[in-house]
Amino acid sequence: MAKPLVLGNWKMNGSIPANAELLKGLRDWDASKVSLGVCPPAIYLPQCQVVLNGSDVAWGGQDMSEHDSGAYTGEISSQMLGELGCQYVILGHSERRQYHAESDELVANKCAAALKASLVPVLCIGESQAEREAGETLAVIERQLMTVINHLGLEAMANTVVAYEPVWAIGTGLSASPEQAQEVHAYIRSRLGDVANSVQILYGGSVKPDNAAELFAKPDIDGALVGGASLKADDFLAIAKAAVR
Numbered sequence: 389m390a391k392p393l394v395l396g397n398w399k400m401n402g403s404i405p406a407n408a409e410l411l412k413g414l415r416d417w418d419a420s421k422v423s424l425g426v427c428p429p430a431i432y433l434p435q436c437q438v439v440l441n442g443s444d445v446a447w448g449g450q451d452m453s454e455h456d457s458g459a460y461t462g463e464i465s466s467q468m469l470g471e472l473g474c475q476y477v478i479l480g481h482s483e484r485r486q487y488h489a490e491s492d493e494l495v496a497n498k499c500a501a502a503l504k505a506s507l508v509p510v511l512c513i514g515e516s517q518a519e520r521e522a523g524e525t526l527a528v529i530e531r532q533l534m535t536v537i538n539h540l541g542l543e544a545m546a547n548t549v550v551a552y553e554p555v556w557a558i559g560t561g562l563s564a565s566p567e568q569a570q571e572v573h574a575y576i577r578s579r580l581g582d583v584a585n586s587v588q589i590l591y592g593g594s595v596k597p598d599n600a601a602e603l604f605a606k607p608d609i610d611g612a613l614v615g616g617a618s619l620k621a622d623d624f625l626a627i628a629k630a631a632v633r
């Protein structure tokens with residue numbers, strides 16, 4: 389089983405002084421048992437690099453372009469993230485799919501571009517409330533995941549992280565139950581063939597210090613992609629500590 393991973397997705401939050409405080413609180417993390425990382429707004433990546441360089445804490449982007457360079461105003465390339473020392477890049481987050489109309493095919497292209505630049509894509513997949521109520525959860529997961537697997541090939545999936553983030557659990561305070569999450573995680577793992585055990589499958593959606601341990605107790609939950617609770621060092625570290633096996 390891969391080492392647990394806890395990643396913070398700051399979304400569009402932070403400021404230079406607030407980040408300094410938060411990063412100072414995280415910098416001494418010992419990653420021997422649980423890997424830790426933060427994904428700030430891209431403009432703060434240089435600040436993360438300065439503060440976290442030489443620490444055990446990794447950093448990454450929240451999105452990137454599928455293109456290498458050129459006339460794409462407002463975009464950031466995989467190579468630029470690499471230049472700033474990023475290890476990870478979150479791709480296909482439901483907020484990107486919803487507000488920026490990102491398709492499964494675009495997300496697959498971005499994953500391929502990330503791997504080409506030696507970044508670890510953190511592929512986000514998950515169903516909406518309506519899809520869950522219609523009994524379509526696993527069909528949605530299958531479509532979102534298999535588009536990427538078919539594009540990259542199974543072997544390349546060994547260099548990715550998959551995050552199951554049910555849309556209805558994001559920012560709502562209503563986490564999936566450990567059983568609901570485990571069912572989907574086991575399904576995702578079953579689709580990963582020979583590389584299944586080297587892929588970290590994270591859960592995301594209202595993970596907090598008080599529900600993290602019960603989620604991490606499930607056999608196929610290898611860590612978390614944390615939104616709101618990653619903005620406070622104490623809460624984020626409490627979640628990371630709950631992931632120690």
Ligand SMILES: O=C(CO)COP(=O)(O)O
Pocket residue numbers: 397481553557558559560561592593594595613614615616617
């Ligand atoms: O979207 C998420 C992480 O990518 C989850 O956000 P919350 O932890 O705030 O629910």
